[in-house]
Amino acid sequence: MALAATAKMLRGQMPMPPAAHTSPDASTQGNADITLTIAPVTVELAPERVLSTIGYNGTSPGPVLRMREGRPVTVNVINQTDTPELVHWHGLAIPPEVDGVEEEGTPFVPPQGRRRYSFTPRPAGSRWYHSHAMAYSDLHKGAYTGQFGFLMIDGASDPGAYDQELFLALRDWEPFYTTSMEDEDEMAQNDPQPEKPEVMNTDPNGLEVSSVTFSINDKSLGAGEPIRVKQGQRVLMRFLNASAIENRRISLSGHQFKVISMDGSPVPNPALVETLLLGAGERIDAVVEMNHPGVWIMGAPEDAIRNAGLGVVVEYAGQHKQPLWVKPASIVFDYSVFGSNAAPRTPDHTIEMIFEKLPRGASPFNTFLVNGKSYPHEREFVLEQGKRYRLVFRNRTDDAHPMHLHRHLLELTEINGKKTSGIMKDTVVVPYYGRAAVDFTADQPGLTLFHCHIQQHMDYGFKALFRYA
Template sequence: MNRSRFLVSSAGALTVFAIAPPARADSDVVDIALTAAPLPFQLPGGHVVPLLAYNASVPGPVMRVTRGQRIRVRYRNATNIPTSVHWHGQVIPNAMDGVAGITQPPVLPGGSFVYEFEPAPSGTRWYHDHGFHMGMIRGLFGLFVIEDPSDEPADAEYALVFHDISDMSSVDAALRGTSAAPDIDPPGSPERAEMPSMPGMPGMASTTPMGDMLAYRAHLVNGGIYPHARSLPVRVGQRIRLRVLNASAADTRYICFAGHALRVTHADGNRLPEAMSVDALRVGAGERYDAYVEIAKPGAWLLQGISADPLIAQQAVAFATDARYLATPQSSPQTLEGVRFFTYELAGGSSARIDDRGVTKRVSLRITGGTYGDPRWMIDGGVWPHTPKISVHRGDRVLVKFTNDSDMEHPMHLHGHTFRLVEVGGTPLLRPLAKDVSLVPGAHGTSTWIFDAKAFPGRWLLHCHNEIHMMAGLMTEVVYS
């Protein structure tokens, strides 16, 4: 084992990656101890939120490997909820996918599980809880980088995890509302009667409505809130690489680097057909973008969420060439007016028709839900597990078309595969984007994926990455037969 080529570092404060020479891939197995446990998280102002954390850090430690290395993660659950660890965006054996009740038994409080696999494909991935007890919202997530030695070099790299802290009583209420619905416990989940009660959780009516009921305490970058977070030093002349993850359980975020263009090179860790410069990223829940920024002159600038909500303006971190500029860092207007932000259509260009060559199977899924007073989110009128399953044979090329009859956009995510996004909002893409999660526009919007059924056999979830929507039924699976 060669530790020098593996980095697990705390992202509780911002993590700066030094540039390492390209490492040779070999069959090293790197051991990682990962423990989920309660963490009282203190917000500026003193309020303490009872979070859960991987290795006592929210976000969890950044895991970084070189393509070709194997990892062995000895996971231990020291929380009081059932958990599992999902390796988001990775194409690995089904038994390692980390979905409680589907690919493995839930890791119960006090339990453990060993994940061992070769992380792939290369790029900016992440890991998070998938135990169906809102573990991700409670703090169980982190960035996972699989280094690609052929990437354009940068002088420095920054892992930037945008995330929220919710009012935990609203999370408990949402979970209680979910668990009261008889239809949505995945097979193999522990009996509801065995569900531990959360500390401080008030008894909730079994008809708690779902939807936009999560109350936010704060929006953060790498566990920090501007101006209370540590700033990041940069130098004039540097070209820096940002690896941005939106780990929000629900929200899309628009992100600017004040005064600078962002040259976007990767979406969900996969190289774009053509790099493109934008004023802002648009990052759906679960999405990642890699962007390069050139530091041309002295100063200090905020990398910042854009919103009319003042809490979101605090979701920022300052980059500075010199500490004296930090008193008045340049910020971005909190509006999208006139801002050229990343969209799939901009990155992919438009075409007259979808390139569906070689497709052997076509599936249409209709998303509904979110109506007032109704807690359900549905696919073709059913909530999980009564949603239509996608049955495939190895070798199939599968086209999935979503039609979203709800008012909200949904970040739909497929496990175990990289799909090609070939259409969005009625626009076929000239250059399909390789992704593992994509926003399906609302109000009768459509989106189309094509993926090759060449993954490891098993049951692969396809679900909304809004954790509330997933828990309320917006989930199905691709099953190899």
């Protein structure tokens, strides 16, 4: 179906023209379809709260980029900082040399230099782009900066008739180190914990990254313009958790979200839920029927997080009231609700992956292990092209980890013992002390990075490099 209205961009975002047809070109000479400039920017979260960071094209989030599936595109990236940079095209099936990842062999964009990315975007759906530079102990680098933006790959089909299209990035700012983390955002406490060790590690935890400053896009709750809607409208909300630190929940008082796609792929069973849970790096597209007039707050169900900025006002036309927050009846979010009952295809090979945390293993920071080792796992994970693999994630840590496999699509087949199929993703949250299984086909030859999408976890060992035989 055709769009019922043009896309609405919230403040801090700009529409980009559709990519013109071009041929791949490794040089940076001549015109490109898109130009991204990496440079210092300011973000006004509220009139008296202005931050300085690094962003794209003068803003954070950067411009909303729209590309056509299967149509080659060129992007010139100009780096006006003194730090080597990488732009990762998250969720795209593209060659490793343009994926934007050092471990896969993508060249850096040099300080005060430029580089051209040329690729054919696929598959269609909600993707995003962001820095993939390592940060380690520097909280002013990598994903802690404002280098992120939405990437929409338009395909031949449309998710349905809707009246508004919103791009909504959940974001934390001003990160700091702490030894006490309150994980209010984890999976529901009543979930089974099949991987909880019989003997717990009681060593003191290392420094972890936290934040108490939040926003949706570039505005904290109570600042900026509300989302304006009319009774009877269908609003397509494209959510992204652009956090480098945590998984996040979001609810809209008085309304339900009809989840239609995850990580850009349509779900087999669209379903209504009160609360969404997005791991760092995940996207969820949901349609909301505007059938409850008033002025409402959409935000984190955790009071401390919402009151610290993770929210936005939703205002119906003709309504002039104080914004109202209503606590959702349920904050449970279960992937399997959106899946199929059909049995997934039998894999050719199964790879078991045990996740563990070593407190203060890189003193004063924690390190993370996959099958008893930190990165790089030299030639440990070798794929045969065309074969089907099942990855079984056994999370023996007290964190819920958003696990991302580059350049491939994952089919979720199990979450904490619940079987499912048909849910296609690129990032899957493995519950703390929990288990998940995903299948993928080895159809993208070349080096492929696998990692936790929480920046500090990735920096301190939680990644592995898959190779093709």
